[in-house]
Amino acid sequence: MGATDGYAADEYDVVVVGGGPTGENLADRTAAAGLRTVLVEQQLVGGECSYWACMPSKALLRPGAAAAHARAVPGIEVGDTLDAAAVLARRDAFADHWKDDDQVAWLRGAGIELVRGHGRLVGERTVRVDDGRTLTARHAVALCTGSVPDLPDTPGLADARPWTNREATGATMVPRRLAVVGGGVVAVEMAAAWRSLGSEVVLLVRGGHLLGRMEPFAGELVADGLAAAGVEIRRFTEVVAAGRSGKVRLTLDDGDEIVADEVLYATGRRPQTADLGLESVGLEPGSWPAVGEDCLVADVPGGWLYAAGDLNHRALLTHQGKYQARIAGAAIAARARGERPDTARWGVHAASADPAGPPQVVFTDPEAASVGLTLAAAERAGLRVRAVDQDLGAVAGASLYADGYTGRARMVVDLDREVVVGATFVGPGIAELLHAATVAVVGEVPLARLWHAVPAFPTVSEVWLRLLEAYRDGR
Structure with a gap:
């Protein structure tokens, strides 16, 4: 029997909403198990990591770190400045020039169908796409839409047109002066990257420590490295107002004003669920869906709705999203075969590495x-x-x-x-x-x-x- 024999045109075994690394990997696992799988993506297949986060950010960071390491070895002559145009061109290549042709070809080769558009739940096992199609799932719908930047409600911030991670990793020009608001991974990495390319960078940290989820000494040593590279770090600082009149102007809680060409806000993430139709299955719009160890959504009866990756808030890391995708895909396949998944700790259908503490690297120097x-x-x-x-x-x-x-x-x-x-x-x-x-x-x-x-x-x-x-x- 062919893969689509016995199916209506828009009927699938599995419907995956969101085509980033998590969605791709989950769809790959269910398709490999012989389940007819469709992936719905409204932007670029490959998602945030491929085009606006992991890959382009590390491409921006690597030249500066390589130069710094070379300078630390006698006998190697390294200049004081990088060729910014060459670094940005290499970054563009790693982001595939923001085209997803290769990733789409991979999907097709894996036997996964692609529907371009915004998908939202409209009821049990049903996803409606904004192109007018309604997709139904025999076994599972998997939500893999990730997260988006969570900007504060600072007065005037919208007028300041702040960068998020997307603008920070995709910018085509080096700003003369860049203000970075935040003390987490995105903040310190982008401060390091743009400083290495010649920007004057000021890092505005609300709390006393950088990288607050790591051991305290990690943030302090990274802060020392940033300061040695010329980044100005201001701790216990909060932006209370913002605006733009040619330049960005940030008013701090101590009354000082920071003037910059651009400002990057790296102050956290929120789930990309606002228009995902969660209310149609009894979930709160805009929430992080609570899931079990196999990424099955806990509060939806029937055992058909999954949420994997950033969306479930277990571990906001690309590699953990891919890990969860493999776990969830295997669980979906097991249930489709009538088997009971093994969700005991370290079981084949349990994402036990999430609470144990996932690995993470901050690519500063x-x-x-x-x-x-x-x-x-x-x-x-x-x-x-x-x-x-x-x-x-x-x-x-x-x-x-x-x-x-x-x-x-x-x-x-x-x-x-x-x-x-x-x-x-x-x-x-x-x-x-x-x-x-x-x-x-x-x-x-x-x-x-x-x-x-x-x-x-x-x-x-x-x-x-x-x-x-x-x-x-x-x-």
């Missing part, structure tokens, strides 16, 4: 990377834990990597089970250390076994041996 629980989060969870710290610069591999290497590593150990429940690394080029820590945390590898995972010499990874020694010696 120095980089900051973490997985699992911080010391404070572990203590709040009621665990009996101990933090072990190590100076990364004291490791032989780090001293070879760069003169004057500055960094720090922390391992958080559950004393009752003697397993690692969290790890944080800050330093130049440490992003590739993170997966080993992720394996240790997710695999709940006993410290006694980690002693036998011998790091190669001389690499930065030798910090693992130093951390284990410090734990053994009570340091």
Whole structure:
């Protein structure tokens, strides 16, 4: 029987709303399981990550970091400025010049149908597209529409025409002066990127720390790196009014005024559910849908509605959205076969890595990377834990990597089970250390076994041996 035999024209096994990385991966899993799958996307297939977040932002960040690392090694001559036009051109290439032809071709090759348009729920297992089509699902509708910037209601902000992550990653000209409002990942990464391209950057941080969800030392070392690069950081600062008259003008709560060519607001995200039709199935419009471990929406009867990725607020990270997509896609396929999904912790249909603490890298210079629980989060969870710290610069591999290497590593150990429940690394080029820590945390590898995972010499990874020694010696 062919893939569409026995189906009405607009009837599918699975309807996926949202064609970013999460939606693509979920659709791939259900199509691979033999389920007729359609993906509805109103903008570019590939979503935020491909065109306005992960890929273009890292393309902007990499040249500045590479130049800084090269300058730290004697014998390499590196100029003080980057070729901004070349960096922006490379960024454009990584964003596929904001065309999704390759991603659409991939969908077709995977056997996934594509409907262009805005899709919204209009009832049980039913999605209406603004082109007039009504799509019905035999087994599941999966909402994968992600999140959008959440801007404050600061007086005059709309008139200031602020950048969000989209404008910050897609700008075609380097602003002479850029104000960045926020202290999280987008704020510090874009402050670093545009400073490296020649902008004068001022970072306005409402609280006292950067990267508040990481260990405190991570934000401090990143702040030191930004300041060394020439970023002005103003803490405990709130913008109380904004406007634009040629230049952007921001009034601060202490009465000072900041004048800039552009202002980037990186102050959080909200779910992209305002016009998703949640009310048609009894959910609150604009809410983050609550889901189970298999991403099945908890408050909708019948076991047919899923929400994966940013939309469910479990972990607002591209790689975690893709992970959830694989979990949810497998659960949908299992239920379609009449099987009961395995949603026990670490089960094949459970996104257990989300609450355990997903991995994250901040691609500033120095980089900051973490997985699992911080010391404070572990203590709040009621665990009996101990933090072990190590100076990364004291490791032989780090001293070879760069003169004057500055960094720090922390391992958080559950004393009752003697397993690692969290790890944080800050330093130049440490992003590739993170997966080993992720394996240790997710695999709940006993410290006694980690002693036998011998790091190669001389690499930065030798910090693992130093951390284990410090734990053994009570340091």
